[in-house]
Structure formats: C-alpha cells, structure tokens
Amino acid sequence: MSERWARAVLSSYRMAGSLAFPVIGAYVAWRSSRGKEDHARRRERYGLAGRPRPDGPLIWVHAASVGETIAVVPLVESILGYGMHVIVTTGTVTSAKVAEERLGDRIIHQYVPLDLKPAVSRFLDHWQPDLAIIAESEIWPMTILELGSRRVPQVLVNGRLSDRSFKSWRKRPYLAEALFENLAHVIAQSELDGERFAALGARPVTVSGNLKVDTGPPPADPKALEALRIQIGRRPTWAAVSTHDGEETVAAQVHSMLSARHPGLLTIIVPRHPERAEALLAEFSALGLNVARRSVGDKVTAQTDILLGDTIGEMGLYLRLTEIAFVGRSLTSDGGQNPIEPAMLETAVLAGRNVQNFRDSYQRLIENGGAKLVRDRDMLAGAVNFLMVNDAARHRMMAAGMRTVTEMRGALGKTLKALEPFIQPLIVKSRLNGTNGR
Known part of the structure; x- marks a missing residue:
C-alpha cells in the first residue's frame, strides 16, 4: 500500500x-x-x-x-x-x-x-x-x-x-x-x-x-586587500560573516558595547544576502554608526564604525582583515553556515548554538579548540572582548582551526x-x- x-x-x-x-x-x-x-x-x-x-x-x-x-x-x-x-x-x-x-x-x-x-x-x-x-x-x-x-x-x-x-x-x-x-x-x-x-x-x-576542506582558502584580490589594510591600519577588528536577519543587529550592538573598551574598533559585517544592504545601512545609521559600503567603493576612514561587506565572492578578502569571525545563521536562524573558510584562514571562529547543518565541522573545531559557541548577544560580546585582549588565547584558537582543517583533508x-x-x-x-x- x-x-x-x-x-x-x-x-x-x-x-x-x-x-x-x-x-x-x-x-x-x-x-x-x-x-x-x-x-x-x-x-x-x-x-x-x-x-x-x-x-x-x-x-x-x-x-x-x-x-x-x-x-x-x-x-x-x-x-x-x-x-x-x-x-x-x-x-x-x-x-x-x-x-x-x-x-x-x-x-x-x-x-x-x-x-x-x-x-x-x-x-x-x-x-x-x-x-x-x-x-x-x-x-x-x-x-x-x-x-x-x-x-x-x-x-x-x-x-x-x-x-x-x-x-x-x-x-x-x-x-x-x-x-x-x-x-x-x-x-x-x-x-x-x-x-x-x-x-x-x-x-x-x-x-x-567534506569536499569543501580540500578546496583551499577563498581567494582575495591582492590590490583590494592591500588598499583596505592601509585604510584600516592598526585598528582592532572583528567580523560577523554569512549573517542572517537579526544577526547584523546583534553585531552592531556588540560593536557599540565594545567600542569604548577598544578605541578605533572596526566591525566587519558580511550579510549572507547582500541585497539587504540598503535596509542594514538605514538600521546602522539610525543607531548612530558610521558605515562604509564595499559595493559602492566607500573608503574606511577613522570615523568608520562598520565595514558592510555587501558584495559577492569576496569572503576571502573580508576574512583576511581580521583574526576573529562570528559565523552566522546560528543565533537568530537555524542550521548555521560553514565554518571551514574562516578556519582555513587561521581565524578564531565564534558561532551561535544552532549549527546542526555543519555539526561534524563544528564538533571537530570545538574539540580542538578552534571554535566556541555562544548563547546570545552578551556572550558573543564577551567572547569577542576576551579574544581581543588575550593574544595568546586568540592565537591558540587560530592555530587550532588551521590544524583541524589539515586533519579533515x-x-x-x-x-x-x-x-x-x-x-x-x-x-x-x-x-x-x-x-x-x-
């Protein structure tokens, strides 16, 4: 039947x-x-x-x-x-x-x-x-x-x-x-x-x-990378990448919470769907944050709070600008996004707890010390702050992520x-x- x-x-x-x-x-x-x-x-x-x-x-x-x-x-x-x-x-x-x-x-x-x-x-x-x-x-x-x-x-x-x-x-x-x-x-x-x-x-x-592990790190245009590095200088940075609705708001709030402790802080936000950039720009501006949009060629100045990565195919560029990355679709959405690319580029990986779509990758990273899961906005802010002020801990996470990727190949x-x-x-x-x- x-x-x-x-x-x-x-x-x-x-x-x-x-x-x-x-x-x-x-x-x-x-x-x-x-x-x-x-x-x-x-x-x-x-x-x-x-x-x-x-x-x-x-x-x-x-x-x-x-x-x-x-x-x-x-x-x-x-x-x-x-x-x-x-x-x-x-x-x-x-x-x-x-x-x-x-x-x-x-x-x-x-x-x-x-x-x-x-x-x-x-x-x-x-x-x-x-x-x-x-x-x-x-x-x-x-x-x-x-x-x-x-x-x-x-x-x-x-x-x-x-x-x-x-x-x-x-x-x-x-x-x-x-x-x-x-x-x-x-x-x-x-x-x-x-x-x-x-x-x-x-x-x-x-x-x-996972075949993704054998692909090598995402590429970046050398000239664009050098130009952004010059604009950013020695400012402290962290990134929220592959974010979904609600997670950009969390990232902006984390920026506001940490900017007093880390003068010159630059937050890099890369939404999973760049077509939401206009709405995000309006939201960040309403919070009093100065935004530079990558898609329209805005330069990062001393006044820039957020670099909005509203382009396609430049994840390798954004990840090379920081040593700390929150990977989205894990706090306000279910399933998570792949943490392999940040780990390949020796980035300390943070994520929410809803990462079941990439359970195996996260499990291996967490076991080796290359990733940490956070419960909410306040815990994310605490984790970013901890990694910024503890160089040794940050570098251990970065190395552990790269080691995990090597083991998974x-x-x-x-x-x-x-x-x-x-x-x-x-x-x-x-x-x-x-x-x-x-």
Missing part, C-alpha cells in the same frame, strides 16, 4: 509539473526582475541548451549554489584531468559566476533546468549525460526519476542531510526509498550523514569527509576512489573513440 502511495505521489508530481510548465514563465520572469535569474540565459531553465553537445562521453555535475559550487571545483578539475567533457549546472546567478571564475571555458556551464518533466526531458535529450554527479543535498524528484528511467548512473557527492530534512524524509519512508533507490552511490560528508542516507534506502553509501581522494567504477569506463570509451576532451 505504501509503495503504491509513493508511486502515486511521484506520478502526481510529474503530472503537476507538466500542467504548470506552460505558465511557469511568469515565475521565472519575476525571479529575473529581482536579479535571481540571468535574464539573457533564462531559456536554459526550461531545458533549452545554450550550445551544442560535444562528441564523446559527457559527465554532468550539478551544484546548486555558491557553497556547493566551490566544494566541487577540485573534483571537476580532477575529472577534466582525465580528459573528460564536463557540463556543470548551477541554480543561482552567483554560483554561475563562481563556476566561470574558477573553471572558465574548460567546462560547459548551463543553468539547471526546472524540476518539471518537460524541462528535464529537454535537457537530457540534448546533453545525454553518461554520468550525473549531484552535490550535497540536491534531491529533485523529477530529475532523479528521469535519469533513472534512462539508466544514467547518479552519484550524490559530499552528501549531507540536515536534521530537518532527515526528519521530513523519515515521515515518508516509501517516498524516500522510491527516490534514493535511483542513486547508484551516495558519498556522504560524515558518518551521521551516511547513516541517515542508508536509513532512507540509499545503497551503497560511503563516507568521504582527504575527502577529494576518497570521492575520486568511489567514483572510479563510473568514470573509468568512460575514460576508456573516450580514448577508444578518439573523443578525448583535452
């Missing part, structure tokens, strides 16, 4: 997608008007190809947003090293920019088709991938079912399931199994993630660790080993046919 129910649900999903397809243009147009879609390439979201398919085997790698895209870059580079053709799809404008900057014309980039049967079928009819590699937690039912019906191997890499997602899938076990049985392999980030995928019916499951090698049975036959086929992608 439950199996029939799962099939009925998936059939209804397929039918609803087909019925919605003719009117979905209004939704895409709305997203485009808000800068969330690339207007010039919006046809790709309907599965319409932007360029011809190359001859020979083709591997499709999908990474939804910026974090996933950064994580799979070393994996894609390794696959390219085998001489294979690779198409990378992303779901956001910002992740497309990251793919372009880091992989360039070595890959084919397309926006991922909407998870509606006409769009997915059109995409697959054109590109005919020989292998699909999906990053992290991108479970799109129609795409998975269509790939399964065409017998295209699907491998989930860097797989993770949040507490919320796992709980949701556990309520619908037959639906989960009907989807996950289409995956040829799941390569999970942690033992807990692996256990969760196995409990939902995925087979086989292996654990690799190796996910790329384990992932490639797990992918070998899928990639090796394609390499042989490519060489026999003379369609090597190099």
Whole structure:
C-alpha cells in the first residue's frame, strides 16, 4: 500500500509539473526582475541548451549554489584531468559566476533546468549525460526519476542531510526509498550523514569527509586587500560573516558595547544576502554608526564604525582583515553556515548554538579548540572582548582551526576512489573513440 502511495505521489508530481510548465514563465520572469535569474540565459531553465553537445562521453555535475559550487571545483578539475567533457549546472546567478571564475571555458556551464518533466526531458535529450554527479543535498524528484528511467548512473557527492530534512524524509519512508533507490552511490560528508542516507534506502553509501576542506582558502584580490589594510591600519577588528536577519543587529550592538573598551574598533559585517544592504545601512545609521559600503567603493576612514561587506565572492578578502569571525545563521536562524573558510584562514571562529547543518565541522573545531559557541548577544560580546585582549588565547584558537582543517583533508581522494567504477569506463570509451576532451 505504501509503495503504491509513493508511486502515486511521484506520478502526481510529474503530472503537476507538466500542467504548470506552460505558465511557469511568469515565475521565472519575476525571479529575473529581482536579479535571481540571468535574464539573457533564462531559456536554459526550461531545458533549452545554450550550445551544442560535444562528441564523446559527457559527465554532468550539478551544484546548486555558491557553497556547493566551490566544494566541487577540485573534483571537476580532477575529472577534466582525465580528459573528460564536463557540463556543470548551477541554480543561482552567483554560483554561475563562481563556476566561470574558477573553471572558465574548460567546462560547459548551463543553468539547471526546472524540476518539471518537460524541462528535464529537454535537457537530457540534448546533453545525454553518461554520468550525473549531484552535490550535497540536491534531491529533485523529477530529475532523479528521469535519469533513472534512462539508466544514467547518479552519484550524490559530499552528501549531507540536515536534521530537518532527515526528519521530513523519515515521515515518508516509501517516498524516500522510491527516490534514493535511483542513486547508484551516495558519498556522504560524515558518518551521521551516511547513516541517515542508508536509513532512507540509499545503497551503497560511503563516507568521504567534506569536499569543501580540500578546496583551499577563498581567494582575495591582492590590490583590494592591500588598499583596505592601509585604510584600516592598526585598528582592532572583528567580523560577523554569512549573517542572517537579526544577526547584523546583534553585531552592531556588540560593536557599540565594545567600542569604548577598544578605541578605533572596526566591525566587519558580511550579510549572507547582500541585497539587504540598503535596509542594514538605514538600521546602522539610525543607531548612530558610521558605515562604509564595499559595493559602492566607500573608503574606511577613522570615523568608520562598520565595514558592510555587501558584495559577492569576496569572503576571502573580508576574512583576511581580521583574526576573529562570528559565523552566522546560528543565533537568530537555524542550521548555521560553514565554518571551514574562516578556519582555513587561521581565524578564531565564534558561532551561535544552532549549527546542526555543519555539526561534524563544528564538533571537530570545538574539540580542538578552534571554535566556541555562544548563547546570545552578551556572550558573543564577551567572547569577542576576551579574544581581543588575550593574544595568546586568540592565537591558540587560530592555530587550532588551521590544524583541524589539515586533519579533515582527504575527502577529494576518497570521492575520486568511489567514483572510479563510473568514470573509468568512460575514460576508456573516450580514448577508444578518439573523443578525448583535452
């Protein structure tokens, strides 16, 4: 009965997608008007190809947003090293920019088709991938079912399931199994993630660790970094990065609480969604704080209280300006954001207690002394103050974070080993046919 129910649900999903397809243009147009879609390439979201398919085997790698895209870059580079053709799809404008900057014309980039049967079928009819590699937690039912019906191997890499997602899938076990049985392999980030995928019916499951750790630190433009360092001089700094609604207010309040104790204090706030910058500017100004916006080229002067990092792709720049970083979506929102980038750059990591989406990374950092969780605004202010006045403690945290990252490396090698049975036959086929992608 439950199996029939799962099939009925998936059939209804397929039918609803087909019925919605003719009117979905209004939704895409709305997203485009808000800068969330690339207007010039919006046809790709309907599965319409932007360029011809190359001859020979083709591997499709999908990474939804910026974090996933950064994580799979070393994996894609390794696959390219085998001489294979690779198409990378992303779901956001910002992740497309990251793919372009880091992989360039070595890959084919397309926006991922909407998870509606006409769009997915059109995409697959054109590109005919020989292998699909999906990053992290991108479970799109129609795409998975269509790939399964065409017998295209699907491998989930860097797989993770949040507490919320796992709980949701556990309520619908037959639906989960009907989807996950289409995956040829799941390569999970942690033992807990692996256990969760196995409990939902995925087979086989292996654990690799977090691919993000093997990417290297986020880059920074040397000229921009030097210019900001000159403007800041010897002022004390701390940063609140990847913040969500409410956490910027907390950071501004912490600044006001600490500025008397630390003359010249500069607080760097980097919101997860830069489009909120105008509202944040108004809020900070109402608090009597002087703000420099990175996006409009404001310079940091002696009067600047807050440097508002309202740009995309410059996390490496902001983190190099400080030795203390609070990582957001952990005080006023649930789940947390990835602490690996700050740790890579030898930054003492602070966060709220709601970090369950990155439980393994935080657990390792905390055990080694590279991160500390705080309960609320006052505890955050106390932690920032303590690290500012205790150089030895701050440097121990910074070193512990870097040591933890070093210990966690190796996910790329384990992932490639797990992918070998899928990639090796394609390499042989490519060489026999003379369609090597190099």
